[in-house]
Amino acid sequence: MGSSRLVLFTLIPILMHLLAASTIAQEGCSTEPDSCGNCNSNVGNYTSSSIYSSNLRSLLSYISFDTQNYYGFYNSSFGDIPNTVNAIALCRGDIVQEKCRSCLNETSYRLLELCSNNKEAIIWAELCMVRYSNNSIFSIKKDVPRRISSSRHATANAEQFKLVLKPLLDGLKTKAASGSSNAKFAYGNATFPGVEGIFALLQCTPDLTEQDCNACLDDAILQIPNCCAGKQGGRVLKPSCNLRFESGPFYDESTVRSQGGLCSDGAEYCWSCSENGNFATTSVFKENLNSLLFSQFSSNSQNDYGFYNSSLGQNTNKVNAIAMCRGDIEMEICLKCMNESSSRLLERCPNRTEAIIWDERCMVRYSNESIFSALKEEPTVKVPSPNKAWDPNLFKLTLKPLLDNLSSKASSGDNRKKFAMGHSTIPGYETIYALSQCTPDIEKNDCSACLQRASLFLQECCDNLQGARILKPSCSLRYEISRFYNSTDDELISPAAQIPLQGKKSNETRTVVLIVVPSVTAMLIIFVSLLIRLRRRPKEKLLNSEDISWMESLQYEFATIKAATDDFSDENKLGQGGFGSVYKGILANGQCIAVKRLSVTSQQGDLEFKNEVMLVAKLQHRNLVRLLGFCLERSERLLVYEFVPNASLNQFIFDPTKRGELDWSTRYKIIGGIARGLVYLHEDSRLKIIHRDLKTGNILLDEEMNPKIADFGMARLFVVDQTEESTKRIVGTYGYMAPEYAMNGRFSTKSDVYSFGVDTTMNIVDLTLREGSRSEIMRCIHIALLCVQENPAHRPTMNSIIVMLTSYSITLQVPSQPAFFLHSSMRSNMSLASDHNSQVTESNVSKSDSVEASIHEASITKPYPC
Incomplete structure (x- = not known):
């Protein structure tokens, strides 16, 4: 069997595990207009294996996964003539980004199934529309195909209803x-005595001119008497515009209001243009506006407080x-921000008599009415x-008092600056950094009220999120889990909230203040105690007082864990490896936990153990346990x-029944999640972490x-003789190991990249995989082969892999021959691997799809400062 054959049937990427047994639900076009498509066979067809097919799927996938688009409107092309695909996607204007992307993803799949092989098609869903063609479709008004429907319910007073509906x-x-x-x-609504309330929503694709949008909607309104006379609701759906009205609310008014404006890619800046009026481009108003923004404001170097x-x-x-300007910004940067923001504002809101723009560092606002x-x-x-x-829960308990404190401090400022910033740490979790600011011309009570309402608004828009900005004309607030402002001597806020904590010296619930500020006496006691221990262990790292306070919040009593696991009973045992056993436990408060009971062979001291725990506990990412x-x-x-709760990936992949639960969208999500977790470990965390045992x-x-x-972060506790570049003891799983690690003990971030690309299975792609995912599957296989190249320098970084997975405009390189232990230049060194360490487990490449799930083993991890 040649090496190319081995690529397919022996060492295959983890990523490729996720390509097996995927299914996509088949859904036709329903009779309701909220799930309806139209396939145009007049412009030609394509074959499923053609370049046009690949371009179409790539383009729709790119649109569905574009996280930087905040407007809900997408128009793009892909490919060269004659295989060029043009696509437009539009979400309803009241839909938040997450729902928008979900709708576009589902609707794109549905459209490909409904209109397979048609070079032009369109589909309307409840929340979005997707359209593509091999012909040009941008900035062109198109009224057909058209779908019209009406409510089954009649209005109580048809004549009065019509009199209210038309003006609305x-x-x-x-x-x-x-x-x-x-x-x-x-969007809007109207009421009239004796008539049901009327709620309506109208929308055009934003690439149309104002004139074309008016014409498209005029034609849609003219259809209402024929389709929907005397009915409580109706819809007209066209490629370039749509309208809907009902007797009850159907749009999310709170979302529309909360959005309030638009933001640039990455939300570098946001703006809002008032509908109150326009000015002529040659008017005196425009001259005054330019003079005010670019002469009196942006060039005023005498102002040293930024208002x-x-x-x-x-x-x-x-x-x-x-x-x-933001209160921590230097004046030179302040003036530059104001100048750039003023230019952007006039560009984004041309000829408007009132508008506002928020940059991360400054805000600019103007109006023809009084605003002071x-x-x-x-x-x-x-x-x-x-x-x-x-x-x-802990996050909210810490965030609220932090924002309340900053609100009070900011509102107490003078008429030059009303600004405050500070941070607060959740023991064992994130540190929250926040700032609050008001325009200093408003009164203290108004500033406080504005900030308090902004804080309350967080519950509606941003609950449970690690960061947010609320932007208003008179005030703003922001919080993040990383420091985003300039000052390093900001105020440390100590919340009054107390958190119940189990464990220490009794089974009773203990309470601790979230941030402890030790007294001088306590500091002396801690210092003396640690000094004594330091003399005993000169190589161990000294913990500071904040570390000690935080470390105490992480420590559980043995009796508590023993009770939670029912004395480490076999019934609660989840798995066992070379470094100990893992048990399921339930704490007294009902929280489920997984407990790893480590073996007693460690040569570490207690303080070093705590240091390692502290390092790993600070790793916070949704794709890390x-x-x-x-x-x-x-x-x-x-x-x-x-x-x-759902155990490990290999228990799904290798189970003939469970593998059917992983459709392609789930598998693709898992691939992306693993990649993002590795990017965090390699590049974005406070430490650079190399996992070295990445497997299903x-x-x-x-x-x-x-x-x-x-299984990351703890192995260094047991392997004290390893260095940053190599180790004498190899712990992991053959088949997942990069050859340079298995043969010579050398490891790097590229070792994890190799593991991301390798495991064993009998097939790359399950035969039941549907055509709709073919382009993504082939791209994932290509990326996987790049990961397992023999030379580590040729393998991509995890960051570049993320780009490859999310951007189809990136051309993938041709991979070199993969590194196989039995078929590579390292074959002669294979015998050396068995001498390294007995804790290595060998992958059995001959197992079938029903292969038993591998036992969880602790991995080797090497943390060191970036």
Whole structure:
């Protein structure tokens, strides 16, 4: 059997495990217009193996996974003539980004199934529309195909209903058509005595001109009498526009209001353009506006506190403007930000008499109406983080007092600056950094009220997230889990909340203040105690007082863990490896945990053990299994992890029944999650972590089938003779190991990249895999082969792998021959591997699909400062 054959049937990537036995639900076009498509066979067909097919799937996949688009409108092309694909996707204007992407993903799959091999097609879903063609479709008004439907229920008073509906639709049409190139959308409602409430929504694809949008919606409104006369609701769906009305609310009004504006890619800046009026490009108002923003504000070097408010002009040509820089920004950067933001604002909101823009470092606002010393909270714009907090309850208990404290401090500022920043640490979890700011021209009470309402708004938009920004004209707040402001001497906020903690010297519930500020006496006692221990162990690292306080919050009593695991009973045993056994446990408060009971062969001291626990506990990422704490009592050393309910990936992959539960979208999500977890370990965490035992058995799946990398971070506790570049003891699994590690003990981040690409299985792609995922599958196989190249320098980084998985515009290199132990240049050195360490387990390449799940083993991890 040649080496190319071995690529397919012996050493295959972890990533490729996820290509087996995938299924995609087959759904046709329903009779309802919220799930309906149209396939145009007049423009030609394509074959499933053609370049056009590959380009189409790549383009739709790119649209569905574009996390940087905040507008919900996508228009892009892919491929060269004659295989060029043009696509447009549009989400309903009240839909948040997460729902938008989900709708686009599901609808794209549905469209490919419904219109297989058609070069032009369109589908409308409840929340989004997807359309593609081999012909040009951008900035062109298209009214057909058209779908029209009406409610089955009649209105109580048809004549009155019609009298209210027509003006409502006409008004919303004008508002939607005057939208920007990013959003042409309007919603509203009207009431009339004796008539049901009428709620309506109108939208155009934003690439249309105002005139074309008006014309498209005019035609849609003209269809209403024929289709929906006397009915409580109706819809008109067209490629370039759509409208809907109902007798009850169907759109998310709170979401529309909270969005309030638009944000650039990555939310570097956000803006909002008022609908109150326009000015001519040659008007005196525009001259005054330019003079105010670019002369009086942006060039004013005499101002040293970063707040500007002034007027220019008279009567209808009068411009009132406010500009404010973030309180920690230096004046040189402040002036530059104001100048750039002013230019962006005029570009984003051309000819508007009122507009506002928020940059990360400054805010610029103008109006033809008075805006000074007046509290204004609309529009409100939200910028949420995509990441969730590890422990939402603890996070909220820490965040609220932090924001309350900063709100009080900021509102107490003077008429030059109302600004405050600070941080607070959740023991064992994140440190939250936050700031609050008001325009200093408003009163103290108004500032406090504005910030308090912004804080309350977090519960609606950003609950349980690790970061967010709430932007209002008169105030703003922001929090993150990393320091985003400049000052390093910000205030340490000590929340008054107390958190119940199990364990220490009794079974009773203990409470500890989240942030402990030790007294001088306590500091002296700690110092003396550690000094004595330091003399005994001169090589051990000294913990500071904050570390000690935090470490105590992570420590469990042995009796607590013993009770939780029912005295480590066999019924609760989840697995066993060379470094100990793993048990399921349930704490007294009902929390499920996984406990690793380590072997007694460690040569480490207690302080070094605690240091290692502290390092790993600080690794916070949704794709890593989280370390909750530890127990250190006599010879017992226990590690307490979060419990992940769906066990390991290999228990799905190698089970003939369970593997059917992994459809392609789930597998693709798992692939991406593993890659993101490794990027965090290699590049984004406080430490650079090399896992060195990445395999399907060490990928756990939570209740939503999100992957979590397990068994990292503790092995250094047991291997004291390893260095940053090599080790004499090899612990891991043959078949997953990079050859340079297995043969010579050399390891690096590229060792993990190799493991991301290798494992054993009998097939790369399951025969039941549907065509709709073929381009993604082939791309994943290609990426996997790049990962297992023999030369580590030729393997991609995990960061570049993320780009390859999410961007189809990246051309993949041709991989070199993979490194196989029995078929590579290292074959003669294979015998050396068995001499390294007996804890290495060998992959059995002859097992069938029903191969038994491998036992979880602790891995070798080498943390060192980046």
